[in-house]
Amino acid sequence: MSTYPAPLARLIQELSKLPGIGEKTAARLAFHMLKGKKDDVFNLAESIGKLRKEMGLCRICFGFSEVDGQNGETAICWVCRNPERERERICVVEEPADLIAVERSQEFKGLYHVLHGTISPLDGIGPDALRIKELIERINNEVVQEVIVATNPTMDGEATALYLSKVIKPLGVAVTRIARGLPMGGDLEYTDVVTLGKALEGRREI
């Protein structure tokens, strides 16, 4: 039984499909949209509506890129077309959101390559389902010195890193892995044993 008028009920249902948004939060958001500034609500609807039309994947790194307004094709992304980036270093990530996370750290000045997933035998995802072929192509056609594997420190992420190392090292390119250890602000006492083990294993002279 719904006590909401149809347009409101429909919106609440659509909002509830978003991650972390239950029916109560959805109702609160919907009421806000009914009472808030009309322009804000219109702009939000437009932004969501245009998102999928205006965003695509970069032809080089497969990260997010804007669609070119003139020919409707996805343009090369803002990182790949930046002449100041170090083109001999490629950071490999699982998802476009990870690219943005690394970018926000401002610690990396090279290029990226987005795999769009990880090797996951249990789910039947092999190397061919990822953008690994395209990465090898980039390494073969360009002067690449180092591939930094920044997949997540999970079983699948580690397996993917190992696989990449196995296929890329023979091409004469250094393959490195981002450090795993205690997060900044972390607490030794409450750190799980695997992380602590990795932190000890990855110790460096100071």
Added chain:
Amino acid sequence: MSTYPAPLARLIQELSKLPGIGEKTAARLAFHMLKGKKDDVFNLAESIGKLRKEMGLCRICFGFSEVDGQNGETAICWVCRNPERERERICVVEEPADLIAVERSQEFKGLYHVLHGTISPLDGIGPDALRIKELIERINNEVVQEVIVATNPTMDGEATALYLSKVIKPLGVAVTRIARGLPMGGDLEYTDVVTLGKALEGRREI
């Protein structure tokens, strides 16, 4: 400095304006919309876009109502046009969302009247800024026996209830106030003194 492509940055900015949605949650929702089902995202945009066009206020009770597709005017709401409701009882609430909250309790079979605010001298909101004139008109033109004041148990809500009692009682209509006391599942030990005082004051024989 934004590390997001423009359409994504714009969406994140619009989402951040919603209550309880910070930039991190906004980014998570936006990424979901980029990866999720295209239909869901389109439906969400459409639902938000249409909301303000399709929803208006009922001409009788000023609760939410759907706009009539034929003449573009707001129709009388689903409660007011239901012939099975007890028309001699009117529940007065502050906001349309409160109407829906009471409706969900399934305890009330009468009609509603939405004030759209409370009397708030500190904010310069007097009785004329609310839908009180329209409530008096309904009482004068229809056979009303009881007005149940269900404004919030706050300073302004109580003040509004008192004011309504003062102007409606002389019309020969009973004015009642919803009970204030311990919430179901509440704990005496942790209940604030004002609530506990109200609970004692409102005690009933069992």
